[in-house]
Amino acid sequence: MSQLPCVDMTLLDGILERYPREEPSLIQVLQDVQRTYNYLPCEVLERVASALGVPLAKVFSVSTFYKAFSLTPQGRVVIKVCTGTACHIRGAGQLIDEVQRRLRIGPGETTEDLGFTLQTVNCVGACAMAPVVIVGEKYVGAAKASDLAKHLGATEGGDHAN
Ligand code: FES
Structure with a gap:
């Protein structure tokens, strides 16, 4: 079982300084926490609750x-494979299989080194480009399983792409 990295709580102090210490700040604080830590660590949520006075x-x-x-x-x-109807018909399943094969993670899972997360998403509004994969911020249209290595390799975790 892999160990989670320690959480740097000083980053939270910087976030909390930006907002009034009250319940209406909760969503904005959580958005900043998500952006900063890339998820919502439990210990951070406990501190947010007490700092904002929210249960x-x-x-x-x-x-x-x-x-x-x-x-x-x-x-x-984060790799998002669109599984909307147009993408499904044009091979989204094979794209998911290929990512699974290369990274050894299923939808909703993350590689042990925290390099990649695989997600499936509903129609992203680019059906004319189906099937669509979003790798980080980059939209890849007419995606082919055989091309995925190059798109995964162009990211910081590219050593998984072989
Ligand atoms: S179904 Fe994939 S972009 Fe619309």
Whole structure:
């Protein structure tokens, strides 16, 4: 079983300084925490709850409600495979299989070195380019399984791409 890296709580201090210490700040604080840590670490959520005077149960309920938040560590590069109808028909399944084969992770999972996370998403509004994969911020249209190595290799975790 892999060990999670320690969480640098000083980063949270910088976030909390930017907002009033009250409940309405909760979502903005969580957004900044997600951006900074790439997920919402448990110990950070506990500190957020006490700093803003919000019950921990409410913090967890907000954290699990929004898809943009994750309670588990995410890879530095998130690979999103669109599984909407157009992409499904044009081979999204093979793209998922190829990512799984190369990185040995399934949808919703992250590589042990936190290099990559694989996600499936609903239609991203680019059906004319189907099938679509988003690697980090980059949209790859008409994606082919055989091309994925090059797109994964162009990222910081590229050593997985062979
Ligand atoms: S179904 Fe994939 S972009 Fe629309």
